[in-house]
Structures are given as C-alpha cells and as structure tokens.
Amino acid sequence: MKKLVGVLLAASLLLTGCGSPNPDPGGTADEQAGAAPAPQTQDPPGDARSEKTSQEPSQEITPEPPANQAANPEPPSTPVQAQTNAEAPQGVDPNQGPAVDCKVEKCIALTIDDGPPPETAEVLDLFKEKGVKATFFLLGSLAKERPELVKRIYDEGHVIGNHSWDHADMNTLSTAKIKQELERTNEVIAKATGVVPSLARPPYGNKPKAYIKQVKKDGQAIIMWTIDPEDWKTRSKTQNIKRIVGAAKRNSIILTHDIWPSTRAAYSSIIDKLQAKGFTFVTIPELYGNKLKAGKVYGW
Numbered sequence: 001m002k003k004l005v006g007v008l009l010a011a012s013l014l015l016t017g018c019g020s021p022n023p024d025p026g027g028t029a030d031e032q033a034g035a036a037p038a039p040q041t042q043d044p045p046g047d048a049r050s051e052k053t054s055q056e057p058s059q060e061i062t063p064e065p066p067a068n069q070a071a072n073p074e075p076p077s078t079p080v081q082a083q084t085n086a087e088a089p090q091g092v093d094p095n096q097g098p099a100v101d102c103k104v105e106k107c108i109a110l111t112i113d114d115g116p117p118p119e120t121a122e123v124l125d126l127f128k129e130k131g132v133k134a135t136f137f138l139l140g141s142l143a144k145e146r147p148e149l150v151k152r153i154y155d156e157g158h159v160i161g162n163h164s165w166d167h168a169d170m171n172t173l174s175t176a177k178i179k180q181e182l183e184r185t186n187e188v189i190a191k192a193t194g195v196v197p198s199l200a201r202p203p204y205g206n207k208p209k210a211y212i213k214q215v216k217k218d219g220q221a222i223i224m225w226t227i228d229p230e231d232w233k234t235r236s237k238t239q240n241i242k243r244i245v246g247a248a249k250r251n252s253i254i255l256t257h258d259i260w261p262s263t264r265a266a267y268s269s270i271i272d273k274l275q276a277k278g279f280t281f282v283t284i285p286e287l288y289g290n291k292l293k294a295g296k297v298y299g300w
C-alpha cells in the first residue's frame with residue numbers, strides 16, 4: 001500500500017514536473033522556470049539557444065578546467081565527503097576508464113533528467129549500440145522504485161546526478177527540507193550503485209543559497225545546461241532533432257527528458273547526426289576534465 005502511494009506520488013509529481021503534459025503556466029517546467037536567469041547565476045551559457053538562458057551568448061564553454069565559469073570564486077578546497085568510493089576522485093566514474101580529453105576531442109554532453117522511467121532501459125540499449133556516454137539526473141523517488149535500472153545506468157559507464165527526491169522547487173523549501181531532498185536521493189542512488197553522486201541539478205534550475213550550500217557540503221557540483229530543446233513542451237521528435245542538432249556546439253550541454261516518447265524517439269537521429277559532425281558524446285565530468293568543484297555552478 002505504501003509502495004502504491006509512492007508510485008502514485010511519483011507519477012503525479014512527474015505530471016507537474018519538467019515534462020508537464022499540461023502546457024498551462026502553472027506546470028512550470030524545468031526549462032521554463034529554470035531558464036529564467038537565476039540570480040545566483042554569474043556566467044550565462046555559451047551556446048544557449050534558449051532566449052531565456054542567453055544573456056550573453058557569445059561565450060562558449062571551454063574544455064579548460066572551468067575555473068572561470070564558477071559561480072563560487074573560492075579555491076577548490078572542498079573535501080570530497082560524499083564519495084563513498086575512496087578510490088575515485090571527485091566527479092570520476094570509476095567504470096568509465098580513461099576520460100576523453102575534450103581539449104582534443106570535439107565533445108558534447110547529453111543530459112537526461114527526471115527519470116528513470118522503465119523505458120530508460122531502451123535508451124541504454126541505444127546508447128550502448130551507438131557508443132554514447134551520457135549523464136542522468138535522477139529523481140530519488142523513481143530511483144528507489146527501480147534500483148536495478150539505476151545500477152545498470154552506472155554499470156554501463158554513464159554518470160548519475162541528483163535531481164532531488166520528487167522534483168520539488170528548491171526556492172519554496174526550508175533549508176531542512178532541501179537537505180532532505182538531496183540526501184534521501186543520494187542515499188537511494190548510493191544504495192543502488194555504491195557511489196554517491198558528485199553532480200546535482202536542481203529542478204527548474206532553481207538554486208537558492210541554501211541549496212548551493214547543501215550541495216557543496218555533499219561534495220557535488222551543480223550542472224545546468226546550454227541547449228534546451230524544450231522537449232517537454234514540443235513533444236515532437238522532429239523538433240527535438242532539429243533544435244538540438246541545429247544548436248550543437250563544441251562543449252554544449254544538452255537538456256532532455258527520457259520520460260517522453262518523442263524524446264526517446266529522437267535520440268537515435270540526434271546521435272547519428274552529431275557523430276557525423278565529429279562530436280564525441282561525453283559525460284559531464286569528462287567534459288570538464290574531471291575537475292569539477294563542489295558547490296560551483298557549471299553550464300550556463
């Protein structure tokens with residue numbers, strides 16, 4: 001019974017989350033609210049195609065260690081508390097093998113939010129077939145329902161980040177509740193994979209100071225995006241392909257949601273077209289040369 005309640009809760013949250021099936025403004029999707037430039041954001045995205053995120057669209061993300069992009073100017077002294085695997089440095093997935101060098105390769109990072117739905121399994125099949133590595137920002141409430149799928153994501157060399165427990169808007173929560181949203185999710189992911197995520201992405205892109213502080217304590221870097229195809233809104237395979245391929249630049253971070261069939265249907269063509277243009281799909285830690293710093297904001 002409890003489990004059923006949990007499922008219903010997760011389902012209802014999804015319906016009001018990023019991929020809201022309702023185009024109504026109350027449905028504030030990730031991109032909608034998230035794209036509204038957050039006051040904490042210091043560095044706008046390089047190649048954001050979204051008018052809402054592109055205050056200064058000339059600056060592209062460089063593959064350099066992104067010290068110049070950090071919202072937080074403090075030196076990288078944050079201890080890596082969250083990493084349960086002591087062998088692994090911050091931000092490195094121990095299963096990944098040698099990271100791609102994005103100073104050499106023309107890198108691009110595909111990120112996938114709000115899952116995992118059961119269909120993530122199909123997405124993983126495709127990524128395996130195409131040789132793509134991606135970064136999944138998972139909801140703790142869904143990860144708890146599908147620990148085997150979470151483990152599979154990790155085992156196949158993708159990177160997992162924390163997207164909160166139930167897609168709550170951090171701007172509306174107390175400090176204690178923010179901590180709970182993050183830590184419950186960390187626990188569930190760590191239980192499934194053995195590793196606490198070193199990345200976090202706040203729902204709607206909303207990241208109040210208390211969120212940033214907690215994430216830093218947890219040893220996580222905050223990852224935004226630079227290409228938002230608004231897949232939750234158009235729910236069009238064609239539009240997804242067109243918008244993402246059209247906006248793709250070296251070191252872009254693409255925001256997608258695999259809860260939508262139209263998005264899942266678009267991945268194959270997006271991958272083929274971008275690989276044909278010479279892009280290499282990398283995880284977020286690879287994109288930044290495995291030098292992400294806890295509590296800093298990347299990707300705007």
Ligand SMILES: [Zn+2]
Pocket residue numbers: 017018030113114163167203204
């Ligand atoms: Zn989301």
